[in-house]
Amino acid sequence: MSSNENLSPELSLAQNGKSFHWASRFLGVRIGKDAAQLYSFCRILDDMADGDIADGPDRLVNIRVGLLDQMYDKDPILANLGAFINQNNISAEVLVALIDGLLQDQNEVALADEAALLRYAYRVAGTVGLMMCNILGCNDRLALAHAIDLGIAMQLTNIARDVHEDALMGRRYLPGNWVNNMSPVQILAASTSAEFPERAMVSEAVSQLLQLAETYYESGTAGLVYLPVRAHLAISVAGRVYRQIGLQVSAKGCRWYGGREVTSQTVKFACSVKAVRRLSDRWYAAPQHAAVLHAPLIGLPYVG
Numbered sequence: 683m684s685s686n687e688n689l690s691p692e693l694s695l696a697q698n699g700k701s702f703h704w705a706s707r708f709l710g711v712r713i714g715k716d717a718a719q720l721y722s723f724c725r726i727l728d729d730m731a732d733g734d735i736a737d738g739p740d741r742l743v744n745i746r747v748g749l750l751d752q753m754y755d756k757d758p759i760l761a762n763l764g765a766f767i768n769q770n771n772i773s774a775e776v777l778v779a780l781i782d783g784l785l786q787d788q789n790e791v792a793l794a795d796e797a798a799l800l801r802y803a804y805r806v807a808g809t810v811g812l813m814m815c816n817i818l819g820c821n822d823r824l825a826l827a828h829a830i831d832l833g834i835a836m837q838l839t840n841i842a843r844d845v846h847e848d849a850l851m852g853r854r855y856l857p858g859n860w861v862n863n864m865s866p867v868q869i870l871a872a873s874t875s876a877e878f879p880e881r882a883m884v885s886e887a888v889s890q891l892l893q894l895a896e897t898y899y900e901s902g903t904a905g906l907v908y909l910p911v912r913a914h915l916a917i918s919v920a921g922r923v924y925r926q927i928g929l930q931v932s933a934k935g936c937r938w939y940g941g942r943e944v945t946s947q948t949v950k951f952a953c954s955v956k957a958v959r960r961l962s963d964r965w966y967a968a969p970q971h972a973a974v975l976h977a978p979l980i981g982l983p984y985v986g
Contacts, residue, residue, distance in 0.1 A: 709818075709916045716770065716817045723763055724780070724810060731784035732851075739788050746781045749774040770816045775983045780809040791853035792865065796894070797978035799838075799857050804830060804979050807837035811902070812984055818913040826984050827971040828905020832921055835898035839928040842891045845884060845938040846873055860887040873939035881939065888936040892928045897975070899925050904969040914964055915957055922953035 709717055727745070730738030741757050748756030752774075754764040767774060783805025793799050811833030812826055820829075841848070841855045848855060849866040858864075861883055864872070872880035903921055906914045923945055930943050945953075979985040 710912060713818060713913065717814065719766060720770075720810075720813055720817055723759075723766065726759060727781060727784055731787050739785070742781055742785055746778055746785075749778055749781075770813075772813050772816045773983065776809045776812050779805050779983050783809075787853065790866070791848075791855060792863070793855055793857055795857045795859050799841075799855060800834060800978045801982065802855065803834040803837040803841075804982055804985070807833035807840075808979075809833070809983075814917070818909055818917070820909050820913070822908045824968065824971070825905055825908030827976065828902050828908070828969070830902075830979075830985065831898045831971075831975060832902025832905070832917070835895045835902050836921070836924045838891055838895035838898065839924050842888045842895070842931055842936075842938070843927055843943050845869065845888060847942065849873075856884065856887045856891065860890060884938055885936040888938050889932065892932050892936070895925075895928055901969075901972060901975055905971075907964045907968055911961070911964070915961060918957035918960065919950075919954045922957055923950050926953055 726735070727742065729735045730742045733739070735741070741759075744756040745760060745763070748754055748760045749764070749767075752764070754760040766772070767777060783802055786802060786805070793802060808830035811829035811831075815821075815825060815829050845856065846869070849869040852866050854861075854864065854866050854869060856864075861869075861880075864880060864884070868880060869884060872878040872884060875881070899921065903918065906918055906921075909917060926945050926949055927943050930945070931938075934940065934943075976985050
């Protein structure tokens, strides 16, 4: 059993989600506690998918069934998880979509194209954006599309940062048609020497990925006007800190083989100041969502 399954939600967030932990300071006690609880549940499910919890993948399947059938005795976590989603009016269908994304990682991952990438990013992160809307008390359905986009943007940043780390786990999230269908083994080989032409190809794909993320950050950030002021500030901070990771990767030439990029406390503080300064944006008209951003997601919960 992973230590994360035994940690308090607040400690789990502090240890495993430093960007979100920083941003949660702006939420207040009650909402901050619920946000930490959501993060903790998502982290435990992720640990199950990665095999860091005994029988994790099998438990994920049982949790999926239990959520759909409202049979909360299928797994020890389900009693608390079921109570939490009911209390916060979170859709079990959305949570199941998250689990489906995590189960997708059980096989060797080699995404075919940009559409497959965006559908995966929706499942493992866009869904979290939707669930956060419930936590933050945002009931405007127009906000949901933007919440999905911010989650997708953050996941694309994750993928850009973790290309080498993911390849070590047999996973390639970069679209195959961007990198000539390189396998994770080939990506690892390319990381060892500049003599491999594939290294530059992967760097170009990382750059393309970060450009795509910027499009989704723009939409996700525009939708913050739907949130209450305090929640607006907190999610703006989280988005800016995460986006900064991608900016740092890009500034260093998308050197995906050069080690994991992190943000310092000073950078997090600077992102927070920028978020405060942009709060005045909420007084402008609510944005129109660009439907083209969700064209690859049609048929998924809350999309289309």
